[in-house]
Amino acid sequence: MKYWRLINLDRYPIDAAGVSRDEAVIAARKELAKDGCAVLKGFLSEEGISAMVAEAETVAERAHRSFTRTNPYFTEDDPLLPKDHPKRQFFDRSNAFVPADNFTADGPLRTIYNAPGFDWFVRDCLQEENFHRYADPLADVIINAAEEGPGFPWHFDTNNFTVTIAIQNAEAGGAFEYAPNIRAGDENFDDVSNVLNGTSDKVKSINLEPGDLQLFRGRYSLHRVAPLKGKRPRYVAIVSYVEEPGMVATPERARQLYGRALPIHYERAGLRADALID
């Protein structure tokens, strides 16, 4: 596949230095500075969207499903806190991640990821100093295939930013909702509580459409994917970058999210153990 047919290069000329590329970067930076979220509408072409839907449908059955109950902080319950504290609010979460080794080099997802200028463009928008591709062969590019159900409940991300490409929406529901910078100063548990119980006026809602590229700083902004309805699954591609070169997941995390771990996960974990002994 040819990247120039999949990406809307007229609007986002990521592969060519010049004024229109710079304008796209500046527009995204402005959105990110405002509330930590930039949506680059129509990043993919119509052909790009169809190719991504077709690829998602082909690999969806290979998704690894996992179910957890989680609070917004991904921490354990703390029985010393009052019952209504946000750290004690647990929600059902179901995940179905298609691991990265299901995406071939000539398929649309990897063609977009490997498009000349793609990494550089994303990095330039986010203005990140330390920016490397995730070296995890199960997780550098994945698809989240979400079916009817609770969506992805309220949480703060543990990573600095997330890069996603919307592929297909559910029949109903699935809005991306977020409370911008709600804990940028302190933890702000009162406001967080209001979001969790549905009484906050600080929540923004966006409807991502197939082909949109989203850059989101989720560490300080409480967010969720609203409950999903209908037979059609919601497909989102997630492209991962990290702060240090060569990083991979721990074997435990790989098994939890992708259902298996590879020799590289064990090797790295072993190396780390050796380093500790030294």
Ligand SMILES: O=C(O)CCC(=O)C(=O)O
């Ligand atoms: O599926 C999405 O749109 C984003 C989900 C999310 O918040 C995350 O992966 O941390």
Ligand SMILES: [Fe+2]
């Ligand atoms: Fe998130």
